[in-house]
Structure formats: structure tokens, C-alpha cells
Amino acid sequence: LLRVRSIQFAAGWPDVTIGSVLPATGEARTMAPMPLKSIVMASVWSGWLVVSVVAFLIVAYTSFFGVGVVGLMIWFVAARVELEDEPVVGVGVSPGFLAQQMRSRAEMSRAERAALRGKKLLTAQSARFYKYLGVTLTAVGFGGFLLFQV
Secondary structure, three states: OEEEEEEEOOOOOOEEEEEEEOOOOOOEEEOOOEEHHHHHHHHHHHHHHHHHHHHHHHHHHHHHHHHHHHHHHHHHHHHHHHHOOOOOOOOOOOHHHHHHHHHHHHOOOHHHHHHHHHHHHHHHHHHHHHHHHHHHHHHHHHHHHHHHHO
């Protein structure tokens, strides 16, 4: 039987202390604190594992055609990320809303503009890498599919 004893908030990620009660003696025992960051990272890695298994199953059942489809999906997502340069806007876009966005962008300090430019540069570099990866996987997948069909 495990239960959460306490959550200690400190600078950074909080620690979660897990406690257990021994059934025979009723004595409470506390294990070492486990950082919340490790729990988040474990869930992220398990999510990547699930996505990897799905991609592997697509490729295993469809051979080179599956590689081409996975490459096409990666290429599509990377192209969408690359094209979405402006911030997301809602359904009710009005001239006043757009003017307020432009005004706030014009009133940014030099440091804020530099941070925004750096963020856009990193996004563009990542999107370019994944776009090239998608193009390569698409070419190899559909090329291999055509090679084995001929």
C-alpha cells in the first residue's frame, strides 16, 4: 500500500515522498524523496516509446510504403510549424485586436525582441531539420516501395 506522505516545494521541482505501511506490524516506513521532474520525464519517455512502437508497427506491416507514409507525416507537421510564424489568433479576429498585437510588438524592448528572434530562429532550425528528415524518409520509403514493385 503506497500513499503520498508529503510534497516539499523547493526552488525548482518539488520532491514527492512516498510512504508505505507494513501490514504485519503497522509500522510506517518512508522511502527517499523522488523528484517530480523524474516522474514527468518518465511519462515523456513512455509517450515517446508508444509513438515509436506505433511507427515501428506501421513500417513492419507496410514495409517501405510505411517508411514513406511516416516521412510524409513528419514532412507535413514540419511544414505546418515552419509556416506558422505569427502568433495564434482566435475566432473573433477584429481590426482592434490586430492593432493591439502590432502595438504590443512595436513597444517591445531590445531584449524582448532579441529573445523573440532567438526563439523564432530555434523553431526555424528545428522545423528545417525535421522537414529534411521527412523528405528523406519519404524519398527512401516510396523509392524502396517502387523498387520492390518493379
